[in-house]
Amino acid sequence: MxxxxxxxxxxxxxxxxxxxxxxxxxxxxxxxxxxxxxxxxxxxxxxxxxxxxxxxxxxxxxxxxxxxxxxxxxxxxxxxxxxxxxxxxxxxxxxxxxxxxxxxxxxxxxxxxxxxxxxxxxxxxxxxxxxxxxxxxxxxxxxxxxxxxxxxxxxxxxxxxxLSLPANITADTGMDVLTHAIEAYVSTEATDFSDALAEKAIRLVFEYLPKTYRDGKDIQAREKMHVASTLAGMAFNTAYLGLNHGMAHAAGAKFHIPHGRLNSILMPHIIQYNANHTDKGRQRLNLEIAGRYQAIAKHLGCSATNPAIGVKQLINEIKKLQRQLNLPTSLREYGIKSSDFQEHKEEVAMAALNDKCTATNPRTPTVQEILKVLEKTY
The missing domain is CATH 3.40.50.1970 (Rossmann fold)
Incomplete structure (x- = not known):
């Protein structure tokens, strides 16, 4: 129940x-x-x-x-x-x-x-x-x-x-919407209700976020993104979030990166980790979790003929969106110094593990696993 x-x-x-x-x-x-x-x-x-x-x-x-x-x-x-x-x-x-x-x-x-x-x-x-x-x-x-x-x-x-929101903030906040929706969709507490809300939010983001980024005065696109944000909020308010937000809260407190931008940097790596997916395919895929990501890819119009391909296509769609929004794809690209990263990474990993959002992640991480994900984001 x-x-x-x-x-x-x-x-x-x-x-x-x-x-x-x-x-x-x-x-x-x-x-x-x-x-x-x-x-x-x-x-x-x-x-x-x-x-x-x-x-x-x-x-x-x-x-x-x-x-x-x-x-x-x-x-x-x-x-x-x-x-x-x-x-x-x-x-x-x-x-x-x-x-x-x-x-x-x-x-x-x-x-x-x-x-x-x-x-x-x-x-x-x-x-x-x-x-x-x-x-x-x-x-x-x-x-x-x-x-x-x-x-x-x-x-x-x-x-x-x-309407007057700057393009960079439009991009950052829009990627936060996407993170909310995707995490709610794969959460251990996901339901048919949260799925429906998350699916619609995801489709709206991919269709309308690039439009609002290119033309902030596009009132129709702005309203669609406003609705997407609320739909995603309703989704994660019932299904909760995951490791993406757990790490973003922890790393954001140390590195002071805008929350949505940090979520964007983390997202492809979190998806790979949750699905136990690698480009070389040497690890055993978590079929249940990968299947959820495969479903998202299908909703976006990808072929997603099997879970592994679905995960890869979803990540590629996210990276394509990042390029359209001129977003950094690593902590280094954002400007975090290696010395600062090395100083804080273990503290960030521990805080992420203990963050309430991490509790409903579809895969239960260890500190060492979080550290590995964090290293990949740098």
């Missing part, structure tokens, strides 16, 4: 921001990316809110939000009741808002608050997940926060908000 739980009410498409007009006479804590404030986009979004609302604006958000940000966000409410926590931005802003909401409720500041998410990137799917990642900068460690309590009550997906 398994349980499927979809809580978030979604408003999707051009004009979706009109939904904000329903809020009246509320005290709203707005947690937003600082760029949105300086660019004027935050004011444009909050202009949809009725004048009867009292707004508290908190924009002290950093990538991979540290614990200090969470504390500052709660303090910004000045111990007065907040009825709505409105998160606006990319994954870091929404993750920060979730953590602020969660710990603020524990302290009684947001006891009756509603959590609303408005993503301004198409990548994390955080608007429909009960995950958030916060960072302890002193220890250089990322901690996943997992609780049904931080599932947003409402998510507003308006593609107009991502």
């Amino acid at each position: 398994y349980k499927i739980f979809y809580k978030t009410e979604l408003f999707i498409g051009e004009g979706a921001l009109e939904q904000l007009r329903i809020f009246k006479d509320e005290r709203i804590l707005v947690v937003a990316d600082p760029f949105l404030k300086t660019s004027g986009q935050l004011a444009d979004i909050t202009s949809f809110l009725d004048a009867s609302n009292e707004l508290v604006i908190f924009t002290d958000i950093a990538p991979d939000p540290p614990i200090e940000t969470v504390v500052a966000g709660i303090s910004s409410a000045e111990a007065k009741p907040v009825s709505i926590v409105l998160s606006i931005g990319g994954g870091s802003a929404i993750d920060a808002a979730k953590a602020i909401y969660y710990f603020g409720k524990k302290e009684g500041v947001f006891s009756e608050a509603v959590l609303v998410a408005i993503p301004t990137t198409s990548g994390t799917g955080s608007e429909v997940t009960d995950f958030a990642v916060i960072t302890d900068n002193e220890l250089g460690t990322k901690y996943p926060l997992v609780s049904k309590e931080i599932l947003p009550d409402i998510a507003i997906l308006d593609a107009n908000l991502v």
Whole structure:
């Protein structure tokens, strides 16, 4: 038996921001990316809110939000009741808002608050997940926060908000979507429901991510990627993730590479490891796992006549997509120094093994196996 739980009410498409007009006479804590404030986009979004609302604006958000940000966000409410926590931005802003909401409720500041998410990137799917990642900068460690309590009550997906997203961020966040979907599809907790969501997300990414990268003003492609991000988020929120994200969390904390870009670098190597696939074919293929990757390849239109060919074709399709997006394919190409890599690799491997995402990877790794994968990514 398994349980499927979809809580978030979604408003999707051009004009979706009109939904904000329903809020009246509320005290709203707005947690937003600082760029949105300086660019004027935050004011444009909050202009949809009725004048009867009292707004508290908190924009002290950093990538991979540290614990200090969470504390500052709660303090910004000045111990007065907040009825709505409105998160606006990319994954870091929404993750920060979730953590602020969660710990603020524990302290009684947001006891009756509603959590609303408005993503301004198409990548994390955080608007429909009960995950958030916060960072302890002193220890250089990322901690996943997992609780049904931080599932947003409402998510507003308006593609107009991502039209100005730079090409490099479009690529990074888009590859994060792909990683979410593929990992959910091969997860040990995958179901028919998560499979359906992941399959659609994967097809949308391969069709529309190159279009949004080439022409950021393509509103149809932008909306499709916005939807793909949410579909992938819904998929991994029920099926969870795997070693790709476990390693990305661990390596990201040490090497400070954008999360989606790091996922992209790792992905082909993780697929090979999970399927026990090598180009020379000397190892015994894990047929069950390779068969899942073969199914993805078939969904993309590849012949995938057997599991080994399916794995190889899927990896080739991913590498082709990386080339279209001008993404680095190794840590060295990104600019990580060999000395830094050697200094941190064992610590990264151990942290990846203990990461919660790794628990649902289709193949159970050892520290030494993770180190081998890490070496290949360098």
